[in-house]
Structure formats: structure tokens, C-alpha cells
Amino acid sequence: MNAPIPTPRPRPDPETVATVTRALTERFGDRAVTGQAVREQHASTLTWVPNQPPDVVVYAHSTEEVQEIVRLCAAHRMPVVAFGTGTSLEGHVNAPYGGVSIDLMSMNRVLAVHAEDLDCVVQPGITRKALNEHLRDQGLFFPIDPGADASLGGMAATRASGTNAVRYGTMKDNVLALTAVLPNGDVVRTGSRARKSSAGYDLTRLMVGSEGTLGIITELTLRLSGIPEAISAGICPFPTIKAACDAVIVTIQSGLPVARIELLDEVQVAACNAYSKLGLPESPLLLLEFHGTDASVREQAERFGEIAAEYGGGPFEWATRAEERTRLWQARHDVYWAATALRPGAKVIATDVCVPISRLAECVDETKRDILDSGILAPIAGHVGDGNFHTSPLVMMDDADEIARVTGFIERLVQRAIAMEGTCTGEHGIGQKKMRFMEIEHGPEALDLMRTLKRSIDPDGIMNPGKVVAV
Amino acid sequence: MNAPIPTPRPRPDPETVATVTRALTERFGDRAVTGQAVREQHASTLTWVPNQPPDVVVYAHSTEEVQEIVRLCAAHRMPVVAFGTGTSLEGHVNAPYGGVSIDLMSMNRVLAVHAEDLDCVVQPGITRKALNEHLRDQGLFFPIDPGADASLGGMAATRASGTNAVRYGTMKDNVLALTAVLPNGDVVRTGSRARKSSAGYDLTRLMVGSEGTLGIITELTLRLSGIPEAISAGICPFPTIKAACDAVIVTIQSGLPVARIELLDEVQVAACNAYSKLGLPESPLLLLEFHGTDASVREQAERFGEIAAEYGGGPFEWATRAEERTRLWQARHDVYWAATALRPGAKVIATDVCVPISRLAECVDETKRDILDSGILAPIAGHVGDGNFHTSPLVMMDDADEIARVTGFIERLVQRAIAMEGTCTGEHGIGQKKMRFMEIEHGPEALDLMRTLKRSIDPDGIMNPGKVVAV
Numbered sequence: 043m044n045a046p047i048p049t050p051r052p053r054p055d056p057e058t059v060a061t062v063t064r065a066l067t068e069r070f071g072d073r074a075v076t077g078q079a080v081r082e083q084h085a086s087t088l089t090w091v092p093n094q095p096p097d098v099v100v101y102a103h104s105t106e107e108v109q110e111i112v113r114l115c116a117a118h119r120m121p122v123v124a125f126g127t128g129t130s131l132e133g134h135v136n137a138p139y140g141g142v143s144i145d146l147m148s149m150n151r152v153l154a155v156h157a158e159d160l161d162c163v164v165q166p167g168i169t170r171k172a173l174n175e176h177l178r179d180q181g182l183f184f185p186i187d188p189g190a191d192a193s194l195g196g197m198a199a200t201r202a203s204g205t206n207a208v209r210y211g212t213m214k215d216n217v218l219a220l221t222a223v224l225p226n227g228d229v230v231r232t233g234s235r236a237r238k239s240s241a242g243y244d245l246t247r248l249m250v251g252s253e254g255t256l257g258i259i260t261e262l263t264l265r266l267s268g269i270p271e272a273i274s275a276g277i278c279p280f281p282t283i284k285a286a287c288d289a290v291i292v293t294i295q296s297g298l299p300v301a302r303i304e305l306l307d308e309v310q311v312a313a314c315n316a317y318s319k320l321g322l323p324e325s326p327l328l329l330l331e332f333h334g335t336d337a338s339v340r341e342q343a344e345r346f347g348e349i350a351a352e353y354g355g356g357p358f359e360w361a362t363r364a365e366e367r368t369r370l371w372q373a374r375h376d377v378y379w380a381a382t383a384l385r386p387g388a389k390v391i392a393t394d395v396c397v398p399i400s401r402l403a404e405c406v407d408e409t410k411r412d413i414l415d416s417g418i419l420a421p422i423a424g425h426v427g428d429g430n431f432h433t434s435p436l437v438m439m440d441d442a443d444e445i446a447r448v449t450g451f452i453e454r455l456v457q458r459a460i461a462m463e464g465t466c467t468g469e470h471g472i473g474q475k476k477m478r479f480m481e482i483e484h485g486p487e488a489l490d491l492m493r494t495l496k497r498s499i500d501p502d503g504i505m506n507p508g509k510v511v512a513v
Numbered sequence: 514m515n516a517p518i519p520t521p522r523p524r525p526d527p528e529t530v531a532t533v534t535r536a537l538t539e540r541f542g543d544r545a546v547t548g549q550a551v552r553e554q555h556a557s558t559l560t561w562v563p564n565q566p567p568d569v570v571v572y573a574h575s576t577e578e579v580q581e582i583v584r585l586c587a588a589h590r591m592p593v594v595a596f597g598t599g600t601s602l603e604g605h606v607n608a609p610y611g612g613v614s615i616d617l618m619s620m621n622r623v624l625a626v627h628a629e630d631l632d633c634v635v636q637p638g639i640t641r642k643a644l645n646e647h648l649r650d651q652g653l654f655f656p657i658d659p660g661a662d663a664s665l666g667g668m669a670a671t672r673a674s675g676t677n678a679v680r681y682g683t684m685k686d687n688v689l690a691l692t693a694v695l696p697n698g699d700v701v702r703t704g705s706r707a708r709k710s711s712a713g714y715d716l717t718r719l720m721v722g723s724e725g726t727l728g729i730i731t732e733l734t735l736r737l738s739g740i741p742e743a744i745s746a747g748i749c750p751f752p753t754i755k756a757a758c759d760a761v762i763v764t765i766q767s768g769l770p771v772a773r774i775e776l777l778d779e780v781q782v783a784a785c786n787a788y789s790k791l792g793l794p795e796s797p798l799l800l801l802e803f804h805g806t807d808a809s810v811r812e813q814a815e816r817f818g819e820i821a822a823e824y825g826g827g828p829f830e831w832a833t834r835a836e837e838r839t840r841l842w843q844a845r846h847d848v849y850w851a852a853t854a855l856r857p858g859a860k861v862i863a864t865d866v867c868v869p870i871s872r873l874a875e876c877v878d879e880t881k882r883d884i885l886d887s888g889i890l891a892p893i894a895g896h897v898g899d900g901n902f903h904t905s906p907l908v909m910m911d912d913a914d915e916i917a918r919v920t921g922f923i924e925r926l927v928q929r930a931i932a933m934e935g936t937c938t939g940e941h942g943i944g945q946k947k948m949r950f951m952e953i954e955h956g957p958e959a960l961d962l963m964r965t966l967k968r969s970i971d972p973d974g975i976m977n978p979g980k981v982v983a984v
Binding site: 156157158159160161200201202203207211212214215224228229230231232233234235236237238239240241242243244245247248250251252256267268270271291294295296297334335337338341396397398399400428429430459460463464465466467468469470471472476479480483484485487488489490491492494495496497498499510511 | 627629631632671674678685699700701703705709710711713714715718719721722723739741765766768805806812867870900901930935936938940941942947950951955958959960962965967969970981
């Protein structure tokens, strides 16, 4: 494999660290923290990358404060890592070269809701659940829902999606504009509140998915959706993973506007039953949701029922009550934690890929076989309407042989997805762990272009170094 | 106004032009053309920028040929301008510094249709009508439809949209991946056929809307939609522009999934009646289309009828037959030509802005008043479901006073849209004519960031110089 080799970067020398830390402490008082526990918490990685703490953590309260911190770091060539809920899955918030972690979770206000324009302006630290809580009274919601109750800034930075993406798109489609602090300390506002624009380069989409390596997002204008008049959800078991995937393919191809169509394999169902105290049938399962008017929701559900039956699926059971639905989707969002509970003492290594929908059944099927052949435990769950699925191998971190088998399995999974014209990650992002797949997926020229962008915007490489692209 | 001042760039000296032309003629034979008529045709601008022809036009047949031409130009620091149908509206294809115009219209093949994945791969020279002709048998269509029968490469380059954008999005949302030749001659492939990805910087969206200033698009993977089971279209007159706009606002806010909702003011209706031989009622008019199943289309139409009635609109007349619908939408697409016919001898200066939908009625209303106050003739038409509208002042080019009044009017229109948190262009792009609004809209820092991107990817400024950003 022709992996890009990260240029070795020295950590800032102890004198620089001391100077910057002193300046931050003078300016921010007890909002600048150097205690080990806090530093380690800010390098939490829900994967197997070791904890690589920053030198200091600062809790920022405004765009101007973030700007001040970045300017200070720029002056001293000190790494800067933006931090939200710390729920990213590929080692995005680690500080392999030390530096300053800017904790944005105090910047969690809703600055404006423009109900008439179906948009709102928020600070980056608000979480998706808190935002939806805030919006509910106005009949609005923000549809992007990764598993964790992540912060909106982090969701934008990783180009997150979730269960509703098949209908509502991803963060790429739902961030109208944003404010970011660039590595040189400039504050840029990308985009307006207009629904569309052809006015120059798409800076919004440049920042969305850049994982804090090009700028730190300090404000977001988000596109909202109306809470549908009617919602119905249901579960539908299938005899095999392939039958379930085939039913998904036909559903999408027939243009049925499903809001959610999620797959759990029998291993993940068992995990969810145990963790979330559910009694789901322990076979490959699709979880569905339809949004619309009463009539259209009924029509969609009937059509899906017919498609499912063609592939031996069913019975299709409804969760019509709101509480039932909430419980079902909470269980879906908790798959990571359910997987964790499946094998006490093991670490969950969540990973995801995305393929064209026509290749989905084949890709999931081969992956299931690979799991068996590798002798590992790895539940599968996925936003299959997008061709996106996750698997979460459970690894005993003291078992070198198992680590090797899981490493090999993930390697093959990614190669399989790319060979099928897919991508090494549909929604988790690159972070530290998937950098080695960037050249395989994009080719050397496109990767070079990404490096050119990185170098031009962040010539000293201070922003989240060691992530996405090596410069 | 704090307009960016383009750095004066010398034209390549005659010797360089001769050298490059000789090399192109040797390599491409009669596909390299220096005749004045062809050169002037490749600088056609449907606006009031004077014709600025390139030194030579080359008809390219493949990505590799485009790469060869770009490499040659790069070696001689010769400007390169990509050319499609020449229907852009802000002086995008002019060659103010001379150079080579690469005509891509022979690259017009559909390379693959993946019906099962709702995507296709095309060359940049295919036009939207030719593509839809090709797709029809498979029950698929590509929804983006600017007024002209533009090429897909040009549509991507200008981030075009059209009448369907309110439901299907713009080029930003419907280009899954593309191949582009960079200024250094590298060929990059951005993205895969997966529906979504979090694998690194969004190079696709960087190229979409970059107007040939960062790379030349030589292949596109497009997202397709299924031709809806049921389509119904209709027209609805309103007593005033404001009443029509208010009805649009409520329609969008209520979440009605209209496929098209277009406004014509009474001046534009009269122009369309005359040009397209229609008998539309000569008052402010909404043209609508609904897509879905029979039941959902009926439901949507009923709801819209209720909303229209609240604002004094109606009667709502249906065009149920396919031919009637085609005629109606052809007339809509021909508004530019209809405007031209309104005042023989005048030049149509089409321009567009986009505002948050809540400001639409106010913005259109003020603009109508400004047209009256300015004593100019300027029909209004718009994709009002997005808050995007066009006006096309008709100018006698020998009337300096009229030119001054129209210039002032466009200036105020853009300032008005930006003041209402909108953008200086919703879909036409920046080209040459809107460069002076870039700093007002984006601010100096964001414009600087765009310049940084341009300089890093195209350090010698050879790609479509004098457009979008001045470097």
C-alpha cells in the first residue's frame, strides 16, 4: 500500500509550551487547564488510537476568544485542536503533537431561529438533541442524527450524517453557511442565508468535512425541516442479510421517499435487545420510518410492505405510538453502546464504508463472510438507504493476534468498498485511522490537491496536525 | 465600494502566442482554429461585456487532450478558457487576456447509466436536453434546468440550477463526482459513486461553481431522479406581485414538496405571450408543477389552491396533458428570448439575486418600484421557491444615459439582496460582471481565502483569468 507518510513534526519545545500556557492562563484564568485528567479527557478517542493529550485545554466562549487563541498559537506555531463532545470515531481530537485543545462546549447557544425561512443560527457546541429540544415548539427539527449526541460543530467538521440522510441529506446539504477562524486568525463568514448561491468558491463545503484542519467552526447557519404531519415507523425481519439489502435497493430505486431505512444484522439485534431491553426478532432486520401526510405515509408503507414480501421479509410491524418510536430509534442510536456490552472488557472499533446501492447486498454479504472467516465478533448496522454501513469489531486489546485479525479485516473492508466504487468512510471521517486509505481512494493527484489546499490555508500546519492529510 | 482591483496581467507576447498556436496546429490539425469568426464566437457573452476573443480555439476530444493543451499552456503561461454552449450570462467565457479557448462540445457522450444506482457518467459537452433524451427510456431524468440548453460541464462550473431546484437542489447537490484537469496538468478524480462520503476535503464542491478558474471539468458523475409516476402543472394569476410572493412563502413554509414554483411578472407574461404564442393572463403569475403519486399530486395541488385563494390568487388552471405542460415550461425557459423580442434592437442584460424566502416579497416589490423609478424596461421572472429571481433590463447600447440608469439599478438590486442576507447571484455566477460585488457579499477575509485557494491551485493564473476573483 502506497500510504502517505506523515512528515515527522516535532512537538513544540517545552519553552514554547510554557510561554503559550502562561499567556493563556493570564488571559483566560481557570478556563485554561493543564491538569492531566482534563487533558486526557480531551484526547478521548473511541477507537484504538492511544490517548495523545494536548498540553493545555482552553474553554472558549466566543468567536473572538477562539480567534485570540488561534492567533497566539499561530505566533508560536503551536498545534490547535478543536474539541466538541469527543464522540468522533477515528481519532479526530487526539493531539499527537501536543498543543492547545479549544473546548467549544460552552458555546452552545441558539442565536436565532428563522422559522419562516426554515433556518437557524447556532454556536458550535450545541448538541443535536439540545437543538431539537429547542426547535420542537416551533414545529421544526434538524434531521442529521449521528449515533452520539454530538455537537453541531463537530458534526459539520466530520461531514456527519445518520439515519435520516437518505431523505434529508448529510451535513454537507444542511449547513447553509458558517463562521470559521482560519489558521492565520482571520474570521471568515462563508455563505449567506439564501438557499442557494453561485457567488464564488464554495467555502462552506470546503470547511464541512475538513475535521478542524483548515479552520475552527464557531457559528453555523443550519437548514431546518418541518416536523412532518404524520410519522410512522416499523420493523421488518428478513431471512438473510442479502434479502434485506435487496429490499432496500428496490425501495430506493422505486423512488419511495423513505425517511429512514436502517439495517441491523442478527448479531447487532441481539446486542440491542440485551442493551436496550427490547424484544426484536433476532434475524436481519430493517428499521423504517416514513414522513409525510397521513395519506402519503400510508401509501409509502403499503408499497414498502409489498417490496419486503417479495424478498421474503415480514411481518412488517408498526410502532405507531411516539414513545414506541422513540424507544426504537434510541436503540438504533445506541448500537455502539450495545456492541460494547456484548463482550465485556473488549474495545469497540467502529468503522464505516459506503458503496453504490447496487453493490450493497454483495458488499455486506462478503463482509459477513469475512467476519466469520476472521473469527472475530463484529455486529453490522447501517444507513443502508445510502449504501452506508458500519461494523464494530470487539477487540481484546491485550490479544495481539486478535488485533492483527481485526486490522486485516478493516483493511479488506475498505479495499472492498473502494473496489466497488465506494468510499472508505461514509460518515465517520478520516481522523488518524483512515489516513492511510486516502491515496488508495482518491489517487495521488487528488490527494496532492488536498495537500495543496491544506498547505495554502495552514502553511505552518498548526490546525489539527496529523489528521486527514499529511503535509 | 471597496472593489477588488484586478492585477493588470499582460497578454502573452506575440511570440508566445505564435509558438503555442504552432504547437496546437501541429498536434490538432484543423481542430486548432485561429479564424476571427470562430474566436469571436468563443467569446460570446450574453451580457454587455464586449467580445474579448481568445488567440486560438481548440476542439478537444478527450480528457487526455485537454490535459495536453493545459500542459502546453502551463509551460508558456498562456491563459486557458473552457467553452461549452456559450450561454453563460455574466461574461464567463471571454478571454480578456487572450489565450486558448478549449471547446468541449465534441465531448458529449453518455459514458454510463447506472439505473439501479440512479446515477450516470457523462462528458462535459452533453447538453441537459440531450441527456434527458438519452435517459427517458429508462424512466430517469436529470432535474437541473437552466433557461438555456446548456452543457453539463458549464452547468457544473457555474453551479447552475433552474426551475426544479426547489425540490431537487442545484448542481452542487447533483454532481456526485467529477474529473478535472488542474492548471498544472494533473487529472484529478473527485469523489466516488457512493451517495455520501466523509473521506477528506470536498473537492467536488470546490470545482462546482469555480467557473473554470481552478480546473477544467472533463467528466461528471451525476445523480439522477426517477421520472415521477404523476406530474401535474398549472398556472395561477395573482392580483399583485406581493400576493404571489406571499403565497410562495407560505407554500414553502408549510413543507409542500412543490417541484416547481415560478414567478413571472405582468411584463414578462406579456413578453412570453408574444414570443411563445400563449394566452396567459397578463398579471403576476405563478407557474407550478407537482411530482409524486396520483394521490400525493392531487393532495399537493389542493393545498396549494387553498393557499393561493387566501392571497386572492386564482383561478388555478391545470395543464394536465404532457404537451400543454411542455409548452408552458418551454415558454418559461425562453423568458430570455421573449424579453429580447420585447424591444427590438435592445440588448437583454439578464441578472439574478437570491434572498431568504421571508424577504422575497419585499425584495421583489422594492425592485419593481426601482424599475419604475429608473424609467427602464425590465421583466421579472424567478425560481421563487428558492427566493431566487431574475430581472432582464432591456438596454439600447447607444444610449449612455440608459446604460447608466441600468447599471445603477443592478447595483442597487445586488445591494438590496445582500442587505437582506441574500447573495449577488443565485445561479448565474460571477463571471466578469459580478466580481465587484464579491467583497461586499463575502467580506475581505473570505475573499482573501478564495484568492488563497486560487493562487495555490493556479499560481500562474492561467485558468480563466479575470473571472470570479482577481489574483
